[in-house]
Amino acid sequence: MESFDVVVVGGGPAGAAAALAARRHGASVLVLDRSGFPRDKVCGDGVAPEALDVLAALGVDVDAVTDGYPAVPRLRLTSPSGRTVERTMHRPAVVVPRAVLDGRVLDAALAAGAQFRRHTVRRVTSGPDGVDVDGVLTAGVLVGADGAESVVRRALGIAPNRPDRLAIALRGYAPAGDPGVQVITTTEQRWPAYAWSFPIGDGRANVGYGELVSGGATRAGLLEGLHRLLPGVEPTGLRAHRLPLSTGRPRLPDGRVLLAGDAQSLINPMTGEGIFYAVLSGAFAGAAAAHGADAGRVFRTALQGRLGTHLRHSTVASWVSRWPRVMDAVFAAAHRDQRVFDDVVALGLADGRLTGRTLLGAGRRLGDPGAVSGGQARAGGDL
Structure with missing residues (x-):
């Protein structure tokens, strides 16, 4: 043997x-x-820069790993009520x-x-x-x-x-929109759920939609959610996969x-x-x-x-996010403050934490009903 x-x-x-x-x-x-x-x-x-840091520490040539796939510097987030914030990430991601x-x-x-x-x-x-x-x-x-x-x-x-700790996502490929922006769009319907569009750099984007299994997810429902949140997108190669959270x-x-x-x-x-x-x-x-x-x-x-x-912290954030209004407030705070935006990205894509400024910023937005209503903003480095 x-x-x-x-x-x-x-x-x-x-x-x-x-x-x-x-x-x-x-x-x-x-x-x-x-x-x-x-x-x-x-x-x-999507490959976060922190993942590439780990590989580099193991002796991997990360430039060779990502060769042919340019960095995507910006991220656009849309809250359940429709508020959109787009900013440059502190460190760009790569989509490979x-x-x-x-x-x-x-x-x-x-x-x-x-x-x-x-x-x-x-x-x-x-x-x-x-x-x-x-x-x-x-x-x-x-x-x-x-x-x-x-x-x-x-x-x-x-x-x-358990089904409430298990998600399922449907993913395919479609012509890319803005090649320099990753898109994550959340929705109040079948909450918590979201769609994404991540440009690869070759004219295509990885697009998909996911939600909790406990919500009664079906392939028809996943397709409906994808088309509702990414209208006009007609992906090919659609496949589904379960995600143990x-x-x-x-x-x-x-x-x-x-x-x-x-x-x-x-x-x-x-x-x-x-x-x-x-x-x-x-x-x-x-x-x-x-x-x-x-x-x-x-x-x-x-x-x-x-x-x-x-x-x-991510478990607490997941629990709190069951109230869409809280997510609206967080996105509104991220619109006002680049640092909050960076904290949210780190919590969702790497090993960040729920920071005091994020909690305080969201709390202030919750106290201002107008701040969490639908709207759109493109933000640069300072607001």
Whole structure:
């Protein structure tokens, strides 16, 4: 039976980051995935700069990863009542199709010495000295980075997210509008729900619409929401995918089996963003694997130290956002203050927090009914 220090199940960004981190600690690493690469994955394709920071720290040439896909400097947000604010982000995002991104990051892991094999994992059994994979492989530590329908998560006996902590999104590609602006449009109908349009840079945009499963989501309803919030957009390649939100994140167990990315329900409940969480949790998992039987505790401690406060704040923000009027107030505050806008972006796309100025600004807007009525504004650096 073959044996590796670390076996990673799933070759997406979380799995590739885990492989990169484990190789930096000198481990022998095998990445398993049921699919070959490059391959598509239903996603908004937006890559926050903080995700690229993590990859750069793992030795990845991020310019090569994003080559051919220009930065998108501006973000337009529309509140449930129709207030629109557009500003330049503190650091621009990049939109890279997952059919490109995943293969490039995995290639970096393979160049660092990891191995890759196509294999559909069906059974994972953890013992005192290692982890058995389908009776054909053993691992000192196994990292489950196998997505929303994680086999590894089920092997740990962890139940899937409840419907109110699970979203579903429909994504396709359509001709882009403004190539320098990412668009997120929220709506009071079937709240909480939103649509997005993220320009790729080749004349197309990644467009989609998502909402909570608990709202009775259907494909027809998702299509209706997409066309209502992005009128005139006729996307091709529409596919749906479930998103296990971080509000349903399980407590990570001790031991030799770790979960990263979507498998750990690391999806931002406000925005559906998951790539930053994926590469960060993957990097921590790969580093923790060096601790063998103590990997689970080390991994949990590292993740808590970096994301614990943020995840508590994003959970609170998700709960508060159930009142559309609060979202209107936050967007109005972001219109008035670039710093509030930056705080909102950091909370939704990286590891930001609910800051005092955001709460104070939103509180002031709630006290001014006219400030949260529908309207439109394009903002520069100062207001």
